[in-house]
Amino acid sequence: MDASEKAVSLLQNNPIFSSARGHTVRKAIESGNIKSFQKGELVFSRQSGEKLLGMIVEGSASVLKDRLVISTLLPGDVFGAVTLFSSEEGFLNDVEAAGRCSVLFMGGQTVRRIISEEPAVAQSYIAYLSERIYFLNRRIEAFTAGRAEEKLFVFITANVGEDGVCRIKSYSELAKKLDIGRATLYRSLDILEESGKIKREGKAIRLISR
Numbered sequence: 001m002d003a004s005e006k007a008v009s010l011l012q013n014n015p016i017f018s019s020a021r022g023h024t025v026r027k028a029i030e031s032g033n034i035k036s037f038q039k040g041e042l043v044f045s046r047q048s049g050e051k052l053l054g055m056i057v058e059g060s061a062s063v064l065k066d067r068l069v070i071s072t073l074l075p076g077d078v079f080g081a082v083t084l085f086s087s088e089e090g091f092l093n094d095v096e097a098a099g100r101c102s103v104l105f106m107g108g109q110t111v112r113r114i115i116s117e118e119p120a121v122a123q124s125y126i127a128y129l130s131e132r133i134y135f136l137n138r139r140i141e142a143f144t145a146g147r148a149e150e151k152l153f154v155f156i157t158a159n160v161g162e163d164g165v166c167r168i169k170s171y172s173e174l175a176k177k178l179d180i181g182r183a184t185l186y187r188s189l190d191i192l193e194e195s196g197k198i199k200r201e202g203k204a205i206r207l208i209s210r
Contacts, residue, residue: 003057003058003102004029007029007032007055007057007104008026008029010055010057010075010076011025011028011029011055011104012025014055014078015124015127015128016078016081016121016125017114017121018124019118019120019121019124020114020118020120020121021118024114024117024118025114028106028110028111028113029106031107031110031113032104032105032106032107032110033104033105034057034102034103034105035102035103035105036101036102036103037061037097037100037102037103038097039097039098039099039100040096040097041096041097042094042095042096042097043095043096043097043101043103044079044091044095045091045095046091046092046093046094049089051080051083051084051085051086051107051108052080052084052105052106052107052108053079053080053081053084053105053106053107053111054078054079054080054103054105054106055076055077055079055103055106056073056074056076056077056078056101056102056103057075057101057102057104058101058102059075059097059099059100059102060072060073060074060075060098060099060101061073061079061095061096061097061098061103062095062096062097062098062167063079063093063094063095064093064094064095064169065093066173066177067173068168068169068174068177069167069168069169070159071159071161072098072161072167073095074161074162079095081125081128081129081132082129084108147188148178148180148184148185148187149187149191149192151178151188152185152188152189152192153192153197153198155174155177155178156192156198156205156207157207164206164207165204165205165206165207166204166206167203167204167205168203168205169203170203171185171186171203196208
């Protein structure tokens with residue numbers, strides 16, 4: 001199966017576009033552009049003024065905020081949906097290839113055409129954006145939590161991938177992000193691990209219990 005066929009299958013199973021008919025999806029992919037990236041390459045930058053909706057077709061990518069990994073994108077995951085129709089300039093975060101990956105890019109005009117031809121997609125798009133609002137609220141909780149281990153635990157639960165793992169670039173960056181000292185961070189990690197809530201695997205933190 002080539003990248004285009006994989007993109008068709010993934011887009012049809014994506015929560016936003018699952019209600020779209022096959023010929024609409026295929027036409028959208030033909031209007032889009034599939035690009036390949038190597039590990040460490042910038043897939044999309046917040047410095048870019050171009051508004052695009054991206055979907056991972058193969059491999060994986062990391063969403064970065066000031067070099068801190070805030071989420072991991074896997075095949076079928078999209079990015080850029082929040083900013084696609086915004087009047088604000090630029091993208092919110094950087095997206096970096098976590099390994100060799102391929103990405104489908106679609107412009108606003110293509111997505112508008114899908115919505116025009118498939119009105120149910122508009123409702124799915126709104127539902128997706130609503131879920132993102134809840135996600136952001138959980139992120140806010142991470143920075144308003146009380147004790148350091150509570151703040152850390154909320155951050156981890158808000159940033160785990162589908163595999164139940166929260167991946168970070170470095171513990172130093174994580175400490176700065178949470179506005180706590182490195183010693184406090186390591187002590188909080190020990191507390192959470194001893195309580196059976198997490199398990200550290202290098203720079204990956206596996207969530208055991210919510």
